[in-house]
Amino acid sequence: MAMSVKSSDPLVNRHGLLARMRRGSTPYLLLAPTMVLLLVFLLYPLLSIGYFSLQQYNVSQPWDNGFIGLDNFRAMLADDLFWSSLVVTAKWVVVQVGLQLVFGLVLALIVNEAFRGRGLARAVLFSPWAVSGVLTTTIWLLLYNPAVGVNRYLADLGLGEYGTSLLASGDTAFWAAVLAELWRGVPFFTILILADLQSAPGELYEAAQVDGAGRIRRFWSITLPHLRNSIILATLLRGVWEFNNVDLLYTLTGGGPANATTTLPLYVARVAIDSKEFGYGSALTIAAFVILGLVTVLYLKLTNFGREPNE
Amino acid sequence: MKIVHSRKSRSAAIAAATALVLVPLAACGGGDGSGDADGVVEIQFWDTQATPARTESLNEIIDLFEAQNPDIRVSYVGLPSDSYEQKVDTAIATGSTPDVITASITDSANWVAQGALAPLDDRFEEGGWPDLISASMVETARSVVPDHQLYFAPDTGLANTMWLNLGILEAEGVAVPTTWDEFYDAAEQLTHPERNQFGYIFRGGAGMFPQVLDAMYGQSGVSSFFDDDGNSTLNDPRNVAALERYVGLFGNQTASADLTNEYTNMVAQFASGSGVLMNHNIGSYQDHVEALGAENVLGLQPFPSAGGPVTVSGATVLGQAMFAESEHPDEAWRFIEFFLAPEGNAIWAEQSGKIPSNLEVAEQDWIVEAQPLQAAIAALNDPATQVLREPFYLPEYNAIAKTQLEPMWQAVLQGDMTVQEFLDTAAAAYTEAEASYRERVS
Numbered sequence: 025m026a027m028s029v030k031s032s033d034p035l036v037n038r039h040g041l042l043a044r045m046r047r048g049s050t051p052y053l054l055l056a057p058t059m060v061l062l063l064v065f066l067l068y069p070l071l072s073i074g075y076f077s078l079q080q081y082n083v084s085q086p087w088d089n090g091f092i093g094l095d096n097f098r099a100m101l102a103d104d105l106f107w108s109s110l111v112v113t114a115k116w117v118v119v120q121v122g123l124q125l126v127f128g129l130v131l132a133l134i135v136n137e138a139f140r141g142r143g144l145a146r147a148v149l150f151s152p153w154a155v156s157g158v159l160t161t162t163i164w165l166l167l168y169n170p171a172v173g174v175n176r177y178l179a180d181l182g183l184g185e186y187g188t189s190l191l192a193s194g195d196t197a198f199w200a201a202v203l204a205e206l207w208r209g210v211p212f213f214t215i216l217i218l219a220d221l222q223s224a225p226g227e228l229y230e231a232a233q234v235d236g237a238g239r240i241r242r243f244w245s246i247t248l249p250h251l252r253n254s255i256i257l258a259t260l261l262r263g264v265w266e267f268n269n270v271d272l273l274y275t276l277t278g279g280g281p282a283n284a285t286t287t288l289p290l291y292v293a294r295v296a297i298d299s300k301e302f303g304y305g306s307a308l309t310i311a312a313f314v315i316l317g318l319v320t321v322l323y324l325k326l327t328n329f330g331r332e333p334n335e
Numbered sequence: 336m337k338i339v340h341s342r343k344s345r346s347a348a349i350a351a352a353t354a355l356v357l358v359p360l361a362a363c364g365g366g367d368g369s370g371d372a373d374g375v376v377e378i379q380f381w382d383t384q385a386t387p388a389r390t391e392s393l394n395e396i397i398d399l400f401e402a403q404n405p406d407i408r409v410s411y412v413g414l415p416s417d418s419y420e421q422k423v424d425t426a427i428a429t430g431s432t433p434d435v436i437t438a439s440i441t442d443s444a445n446w447v448a449q450g451a452l453a454p455l456d457d458r459f460e461e462g463g464w465p466d467l468i469s470a471s472m473v474e475t476a477r478s479v480v481p482d483h484q485l486y487f488a489p490d491t492g493l494a495n496t497m498w499l500n501l502g503i504l505e506a507e508g509v510a511v512p513t514t515w516d517e518f519y520d521a522a523e524q525l526t527h528p529e530r531n532q533f534g535y536i537f538r539g540g541a542g543m544f545p546q547v548l549d550a551m552y553g554q555s556g557v558s559s560f561f562d563d564d565g566n567s568t569l570n571d572p573r574n575v576a577a578l579e580r581y582v583g584l585f586g587n588q589t590a591s592a593d594l595t596n597e598y599t600n601m602v603a604q605f606a607s608g609s610g611v612l613m614n615h616n617i618g619s620y621q622d623h624v625e626a627l628g629a630e631n632v633l634g635l636q637p638f639p640s641a642g643g644p645v646t647v648s649g650a651t652v653l654g655q656a657m658f659a660e661s662e663h664p665d666e667a668w669r670f671i672e673f674f675l676a677p678e679g680n681a682i683w684a685e686q687s688g689k690i691p692s693n694l695e696v697a698e699q700d701w702i703v704e705a706q707p708l709q710a711a712i713a714a715l716n717d718p719a720t721q722v723l724r725e726p727f728y729l730p731e732y733n734a735i736a737k738t739q740l741e742p743m744w745q746a747v748l749q750g751d752m753t754v755q756e757f758l759d760t761a762a763a764a765y766t767e768a769e770a771s772y773r774e775r776v777s
Contacts, residue, residue, distance in 0.1 A: 083424050083427070083428065083445075083449055084424075084444075084445040084448050084449065084730040084731070084734075085448065085730050085731070086448060086449065086450075087775065169600075170590060170592035171600075171603060171604065171607060171609060176531075179531070185528060185591075186528055186529075186530075186531035186590065186609075187528065187531065187533060187589075187590025187591055187592050187593075187609070188590070188591050188592055189591075189592035189595070191592075191595060192539075192591060192592040192593070192594040192595045193591070193594065193749075194745075194749055194751070277595075278540070278541065278595075279742075280540065280595055280741075280742060280745055281539070281540075281594050281595055281742075281745040281749065282742045282743070282745040282746040282749060282751065283742045286742075294738055295738070297418075297420070297421045298420075298734055298737045298738045299731075299734040299737075299738050300424060300445075300734065
């Protein structure tokens with residue numbers, strides 16, 4: 025049993041106290057830079073947004089600036105574009121996450137199998153994830169361009185008409201943007217699911233095979249339960265990212281035509297950048313923050329994330 | 336190797352880590368563009384419409400200026416035209432504005448409202464510029480701010496122009512139109528969708544409003560944006576009829592992809608010959624000449640309206656402004672003056688394809704021989720011409736066009752909204768803005 029002996033020398037006692045203080049403060053010192061960064065880049069903007077959401081604040085009309093209470097939130101409830109952008113956002117998130125999950129899962133299962141050229145196939149599949157958002161947009165803008173894109177060459181072959189673009193129609197622009205984002209987003213699911221597949225217990229597959237379970241049965245009874253937490257986490261992360269997606273939509277469609285692809289974050293960007301209505305833009309941001317927070321909590325609750333299915 | 340763990344080294348490591356985090360933060364602060372040890376003053380210059388060609392021209396001007404002013408160094412920053420407003424507004428809010436910025440009548444009301452620009456009247460007078468620079472351009476520059484002071488020194492002007500690919504017109508035996516009826520006929524005759532050729536290029540996307548105004552007021556002959564009571568004339572029945580006829584071009588004499596068209600695509604369509612007629616300001620002249628050759632490019636001003644007069648819109652004035660926070664206002668003004676003086680003004684106007692403000696430069700051979708520039712100058716100088724003055728003094732003028740009207744315009748083109756509904760909404764928005772402006776200045 026260890027025993028501590030207290031010295032009677034006051035100098036020794038003082039050094040001991042200093043040493044304990046130094047040891048005690050070390051974790052806080054180590055955490056300090058992170059805390060400072062969090063305060064500066066997370067808490068301050070949040071508080072700032074909260075403050076401005078209660079203000080009329082337009083930099084080009086400073087004479088009207090001032091505290092207006094909840095007027096921005098009242099205006100939001102009567103704003104048709106707010107509601108329509110919310111609908112577009114929900115549609116965008118559900119379609120994107122759903123399709124990315126399905127395609128990502130299928131591709132992960134394929135490249136998890138042993139076949140010649142698997143390494144190359146994996147590299148090709150994962151490569152779009154390494155491409156930046158703006159570059160992705162540029163690639164797809166060219167593909168959709170009526171002069172040099174796919175439609176032009178189809179028209180050359182007698183399929184379709186000249187001077188058309190999938191981005192230039194309210195009926196097709198949304199799905200054209202979905203396709204571009206799918207190209208970038210599917211590898212995320214493929215990588216995550218493939219990583220989890222590597223740890224799938226081989227003995228379970230062997231036992232199931234001995235019991236006569238076919239591929240589909242093994243997938244539903246072993247693979248999918250094993251991937252459960254990965255899928256929940258990946259869909260949640262991707263859902264949040266897709267909700268906040270601005271770069272691709274802003275540069276690919278700008279929210280058009282006629283607001284057909286205007287999501288809530290894109291609307292916020294336009295209100296703040298084009299109209300310079302920072303007060304109203306802040307209120308919209310608060311709404312987006314609250315909606316996203318509630319949906320996240322609800323999703324985690326419904327899916328019992330981190331718990332076993334029978335827990 | 337022996338690793339020694341001591342409290343001293345641990346504290347040092349923590350200090351180093353903290354410093355590593357904080358140093359980049361401090362570095363983000365940037366410099367203030369002040370003078371350096373050799374006595375050379377550095378001024379910051381932002382270009383709000385940066386393109387490779389403009390950057391090249393401006394660098395040429397900067398080189399010349401620096402050669403003649405060895406005590407001043409100009410640091411150039413090019414901002415893209417579609418995002419400069421956000422960057423400038425942020426700079427104003429954070430007190431990190433440059434010394435000089437390219438400005439126009441579309442920007443100055445917003446920046447003046449924020450108290451960001453320095454008035455240049457005294458310097459302009461003292462430099463003797465009132466006798467050397469186009470008085471109408473100076474007056475236009477003053478007219479867009481409530482206090483009628485001069486917040487940017489006008490160096491060039493723009494006018495909306497109808498561009499024609501003359502080579503295609505001649506090849507197809509179509510005469511150059513001289514009336515609005517002939518224009519519509521020509522657009523129809525020049526349309527051959529089966530071989531990817533459309534008579535007219537529509538602007539359905541970003542920056543659509545000037546093209547709409549040009550076609551609408553040019554045809555209707557309505558002469559002012561507001562009537563005497565401050566009601567917008569946008570939904571005047573003559574304008575509604577004119578715009579309905581113009582919208583009829585879309586999808587028939589234009590590519591359907593024009594629904595989202597903006598400047599870059601329009602110029603590319605014109606250059607490739609897939610579009611033959613187009614409305615755009617005179618600033619794209621050099622692009623057309625480079626693509627098609629000067630002999631194949633013709634620039635026309637609006638045809639007379641049904642009622643008689645020619646009505647032009649989009650008569651824009653551009654120049655250089657100085658920020659009030661500039662630490663080197665004298666040096667900044669010397670740089671601005673270089674754009675007004677014959678040498679700099681000629682380079683800038685010729686290379687950017689604009690109308691020079693310097694009266695001496697306006698008589699140089701290159702501008703006399705440039706047909707589209709001459710057509711614009713002749714129309715603007717003709718006393719019979721009606722010039723539609725857009726209310727750029729309204730701080731919300733651009734925002735209404737961009738955020739409200741642009742999506743609605745696309746709805747009109749897709750048949751989801753009528754022209755009347757579109758113009759009623761637009762007129763209501765501008766009438767309200769005008770009313771609050773009048774109340775404020777009164």
